[in-house]
Amino acid sequence: MSDARGNAEAHIEVRDLSMSYGDFVIQKNLTFTVRRGDIFIIMGGSGCGKSTLLKVMIGLKSPSAGDVSYESEAFWAAGIERQEDLKRKFGTLFQSGALWSGMTLAENVALPLKQYTKLSDAEIRELCAYKLALVGLAGFEDFYPSEISGGMKKRAGLARAMAMDPDILFFDEPSAGLDPISAKLLDDLILELRDSLGTTVVIVTHELASIFSIGNNSVFLDPVTKTQLATGDPKELRDHSPNFVVRNFLMRGTAEPVD
Amino acid sequence: MAIRHDTVEGAHAASLRVERVDGALHLTLAGDWLVNAALPPIEEVRSALAQTPKPNAITFDATDLGRWDSGLVTRLIDIYRDAQARSITFDDSGLPDGARRLIALAFAVKPREGAARTQKTTPFLQKVGESAQELWRSAVDFVTFIGEATLSVGRFATGRAKYLKSDVLQHIEEAGANALPIVSLISVLIGMIFAFVGVTQLREFGAGIYTANLVAVAMIREMGPIMTAIIMAGRTGAAYAAEIGTMKVNEEIDALTTLGINPIDFLVTPRMLALVLMIPALTMYSSLMGIIGGAIVGLSMVDASFVQYAQQTISAVRLGDLFTGLLMCIVFGALVALAGCQQGIACGTSAMAVGQATTRAVVMGIVLIVVSASVLTIIFINLGI
Numbered sequence: 291m292s293d294a295r296g297n298a299e300a301h302i303e304v305r306d307l308s309m310s311y312g313d314f315v316i317q318k319n320l321t322f323t324v325r326r327g328d329i330f331i332i333m334g335g336s337g338c339g340k341s342t343l344l345k346v347m348i349g350l351k352s353p354s355a356g357d358v359s360y361e362s363e364a365f366w367a368a369g370i371e372r373q374e375d376l377k378r379k380f381g382t383l384f385q386s387g388a389l390w391s392g393m394t395l396a397e398n399v400a401l402p403l404k405q406y407t408k409l410s411d412a413e414i415r416e417l418c419a420y421k422l423a424l425v426g427l428a429g430f431e432d433f434y435p436s437e438i439s440g441g442m443k444k445r446a447g448l449a450r451a452m453a454m455d456p457d458i459l460f461f462d463e464p465s466a467g468l469d470p471i472s473a474k475l476l477d478d479l480i481l482e483l484r485d486s487l488g489t490t491v492v493i494v495t496h497e498l499a500s501i502f503s504i505g506n507n508s509v510f511l512d513p514v515t516k517t518q519l520a521t522g523d524p525k526e527l528r529d530h531s532p533n534f535v536v537r538n539f540l541m542r543g544t545a546e547p548v549d
Numbered sequence: 550m551a552i553r554h555d556t557v558e559g560a561h562a563a564s565l566r567v568e569r570v571d572g573a574l575h576l577t578l579a580g581d582w583l584v585n586a587a588l589p590p591i592e593e594v595r596s597a598l599a600q601t602p603k604p605n606a607i608t609f610d611a612t613d614l615g616r617w618d619s620g621l622v623t624r625l626i627d628i629y630r631d632a633q634a635r636s637i638t639f640d641d642s643g644l645p646d647g648a649r650r651l652i653a654l655a656f657a658v659k660p661r662e663g664a665a666r667t668q669k670t671t672p673f674l675q676k677v678g679e680s681a682q683e684l685w686r687s688a689v690d691f692v693t694f695i696g697e698a699t700l701s702v703g704r705f706a707t708g709r710a711k712y713l714k715s716d717v718l719q720h721i722e723e724a725g726a727n728a729l730p731i732v733s734l735i736s737v738l739i740g741m742i743f744a745f746v747g748v749t750q751l752r753e754f755g756a757g758i759y760t761a762n763l764v765a766v767a768m769i770r771e772m773g774p775i776m777t778a779i780i781m782a783g784r785t786g787a788a789y790a791a792e793i794g795t796m797k798v799n800e801e802i803d804a805l806t807t808l809g810i811n812p813i814d815f816l817v818t819p820r821m822l823a824l825v826l827m828i829p830a831l832t833m834y835s836s837l838m839g840i841i842g843g844a845i846v847g848l849s850m851v852d853a854s855f856v857q858y859a860q861q862t863i864s865a866v867r868l869g870d871l872f873t874g875l876l877m878c879i880v881f882g883a884l885v886a887l888a889g890c891q892q893g894i895a896c897g898t899s900a901m902a903v904g905q906a907t908t909r910a911v912v913m914g915i916v917l918i919v920v921s922a923s924v925l926t927i928i929f930i931n932l933g934i
Contacts, residue, residue, distance in 0.1 A: 368704030391798075391899030407585055413623075417584070420623045420655060436898045454620040455584065479654075486650035 300362075301326040301490045302347070302458065307356035309342050316342050317514055320356070322509045329484055329504050331492045331524060334511035336541065340460055340494045341385075343511065347492065348460050349377050360458075370403040378406060382460045386467070387443035389435040395422060395446045396431035401534030402453045421449040425479065441472040448479070459483070460491040465500050473497065477504050498542060502528075510536050561615050565589040574604040574637075576628075579613035582621035588824050591624050598631050604928050609643035622651050629656075648887070658677060691913075694891040701813045710814035722825035724785045728831060731784065735776055736768075736835040740842025743767055747843075748850045757851035761858050762865035763844030769870045772879075773836035775922055778881030781828060782914030786889035789820050790910035793893025794903040802894070812894065821886040828882035831874050837876065867934050877925050881918050888913040 302324035309316045316339035324330040332340045332384050345351040347358050349365060357364045360376055368376065389398050399418040403409060409417070419431060425445035437442055444464065451459060464480070465473035477500050495501060501508070501524045507523045511537060520527050520536045528540035538545040561588060566577040574597050582588060598604065607628065614787040625644070629652060632639045641649045671679070704710040747760040793816055796802050804813045809925075840862060848858055898908040 392901035409584065416627075416823050417619055420619065420626060423626075423655040423658070423660075424651065427656035428658060434899065482650065482654055486647040486654065488647065504777075 298325040298327055301328070301360070302330075302349070302492070303359040304363070304399070305356055305359065307343075307358065307531050309339060309346055309348065309351070315354075317511055317516055317518075318355075319513070319517050320509070320511075322518065324490060324492060324507065325486065326490055327488055328507045329480065329493065331501050331505035331508035332492065332494045332511065333374075333496055333508055333524070333539070334502060335496070335513055337467065338511040338513035339516075339547070340496075340511060343493050344460055344462055344492070349373055349494045363381045378398045378454060379457040380460060381454065381456035381458070383444065383447045383451045383464060387435070387447035389443055389446055390449070391435050394429065394432050394434055395438075395449070398446065399450045402450070406454060406497070417453070418449075421452055423485070425449045426475075441468050441476075444468065444476060445479070448476075452483070452544055456486075456489065458490045458492065461491070461495075463495055464493060465495065465497045470499075472501065474503075475484050480504055498540065501540070510539070559816050562586070563588050565591070567593050568909070569597075569604065570608075572602070572604060573606040573608050573640075574598065575608050575610065577610045577613070578614075581615040582617040584618055584620035586620070588624065591627060594628055598628075598635055598637060599608065603635065604637055606638040606640050608640045611644055611648075613647065617645065617648065622655075624629075625652055626655055633853045635796060640875045655786060657714055664718075675871040691887075691891055694894070695887060697813050698817055698887060698890075702821075703819045704811075704814060705818050705828075710818060712815050717819045717823060720820050721827060724781070724820075724824045726828065728780065728784060728791055728827075729834070732777060732780055732831055732835050733838050734900070735780060736773070736838035737842035737845075739772055739776055740768060740839030740844075741765055741846045743755035743772070743839070744843035744846035745850075748927050752851070757847075758788045758857065758861055760843065760847045760851060761861035764847070765840055765862045765865045766870060767841070768836040768839035769866055769874050771874070771922070771926070773832050773839060774878035774881060775918060776839075777828060777835045777878060778885060778894060778918045779915060781824065781882065782830075782885045782888070782918060785824055786885040787907050789886065789889030790892040790896070790907045791903055793890055794896030794906040795818075797893065797896045798898050798900070798903060816891040817886075817894070820890055824886040825879055825882045828878050831904055832874060832878040833871075858868055864881050864929050873934055877922060880921055880925065882922060884915040884917040888917060 300323045302318040304320055304322050304324075320343070332343055342351065344436065346353050352366060357366045359365065360379070360469070361375070365373060365376055373515070390401070393401070396415065396418040399421050400414050402519040403414045403417060409412075419428070420527075422428060422431060425448050427442060427445055427449065430438065430442070430446070435446065438446065448459075455469055459480075461480070464476055468476065480491060480493075481504050483489060493505070505524045507522065508524045508527065510519045510533075511517075512519045514535075519533050520531050524540060527536055531537050531540075534545060561576075561580040562584045563580040566579075567576075568575050573593070576594065598607070629639050641652065644652075700786060701710060705712070743764050744760050745761040745780050748757055751757050751759050751763070793802070796816070802816075805812050805815055844858060844862075847853075848855060851858070853861075892906040892910040892913065
């Protein structure tokens with residue numbers, strides 16, 4: 291773990307990435323670097339392709355051009371088997387948790403462990419209890435997703451995402467649908483996990499409060515020009531970005547145009 | 550600290566040394582403590598904690614600790630719990646910073662009182678009783694639902710129901726025209742099977758031509774309606790349960806209710822009417838297909854011309870046979886649609902519940918078809934139709 295993040299090694303590199311649905315181009319020529327231990331924000335207005343970018347990064351949707359490299363290894367150029375290996379280092383928290391509704395929380399967390407490790411049932415049970423305790427859900431092992439609140443579902447989804455001790459955690463709109471206090475607690479949890487585990491975190495969000503309180507690096511996607519307008523520390527971008535659209539977004543539409 | 554779980558090869562074996570230093574228990578951790586690697590058992594630590602005189606503290610030395618992940622932390626948490634239970638000081642200053650924070654985080658939120666559940670085992674007799682009560686409840690639910698659907702049809706007839714006309718047309722197409730291929734296939738084959746059995750038996754008496762009577766009467770009175778209804782139960786009833794059940798899971802039914810739209814009017818009645826409207830047409834088509842299938846076998850095995858066979862078929866069927874068949878299939882259609890929609894509306898809120906609702910819709914549909922077919926046949930025979 292290195293706290294001097296300024297010169298930390300590159301963990302994820304996105305190079306000349308373009309994404310499209312058929313002929314409809316979502317974003318083109320995206321190029322940015324996520325350093326190890328970063329909390330990296332993918333931001334931009336609604337419909338700009340934030341979630342699609344996340345899907346490309348976690349291997350759910352293939353890009354139309356360019357590639358995403360993990361530790362200098364190109365993901366989309368790799369064979370399917372190698373992609374599966376790489377995917378095992380990712381943990382993903384989906385927007386609504388995406389917990390498997392027919393399984394208890396412990397079974398949800400246990401599934402990847404049962405599939406990919408040779409641990410005994412007792413060890414898996416213990417690991418599940420620990421992961422659920424980390425997200426503040428100690429004692430909820432035998433609850434079904436339909437029996438807990440939305441915020442708890444998110445945290446349970448986070449416990450499942452962390453089941454395999456991933457190198458990188460991806461979050462799709464973690465604070466969507468949460469009250470401000472739960473959203474703050476989740477942000478604190480993400481920070482704490484990054485600090486203690488050294489995990490690299492990639493977050494899709496447009497919540498300014500989260501962006502400034504936890505993000506230390508970011509990329510800004512623009513739906514109009516269909517490409518990135520800026521990349522870097524969001525606080526820096528708010529105060530010093532030469533691009534009006536970026537500053538205006540980060541100041542909730544109160545930026546003064548400079549001319 | 551990068552945490553890897555899949556690079557166990559090249560890892561240094563984890564080791565644990567337990568010793569007493571000035572009344573404290575001192576643990577020396579070395580090597581890589583990874584989930585997937587073989588980790589030293591902690592029973593030694595447990596028994597050392599249980600010794601008398603009790604150690605006054607537990608301390609750690611992790612200077613030679615290599616990589617670590619959840620494997621280390623779960624074991625430390627075990628030791629922490631044990632130490633707490635025996636009120637022994639857990640001195641974590643020798644542990645890596647990240648591990649200390651994770652242990653603190655895992656104990657930051659106390660388990661909620663009464664949240665943990667214990668597995669209950671129910672005795673056999675209780676299970677029998679509960680499922681009997683369950684059966685009774687679902688019967689009551691179904692009858693209630695029939696009542697609600699009847700009221701809804703009343704509102705529909707008087708133009709007070711809120712629904713979409715385009716929905717009705719779509720359901721009609723889905724339940725009617727789109728079912729033609731499967732109905733054709735099954736009916737032709739059923740007709741052929743009937744004719745084959747009939748010919749082999751009737752030929753013994755030199756009455757092979759009566760195969761035409763057997764196939765025509767059986768298809769029109771019983772098999773056409775029953776086979777069509779069973780296909781509808783598997784095809785349309787299941788689809789209704791799955792569609793409405795998924796809407797229930799997504800709170801779409803609540804959304805209709807909040808807009809003042811009765812979900813029965815909006816979802817159930819259009820589907821039921823579509824099926825009731827389409828099933829007589831499908832049944833007549835099925836009977837025709839069955840008779841054609843029977844004719845293919847009959848003509849190839851019985852020494853009769855096409856005209857003779859056709860004459861025999863026409864003379865065998867009375868208009869009353871057609872009416873009883875159509876009356877039956879309308880009852881079946883209504884029951885299949887009701888079973889599908891009722892199971893959908895009563896569906897739970899998980900993906901598994903949708904599956905169960907669909908299964909129940911089909912099973913219930915088929916049971917209702919067979920039971921009502923028996924009852925109706927007895928009634929028709931006693932009435933002499």
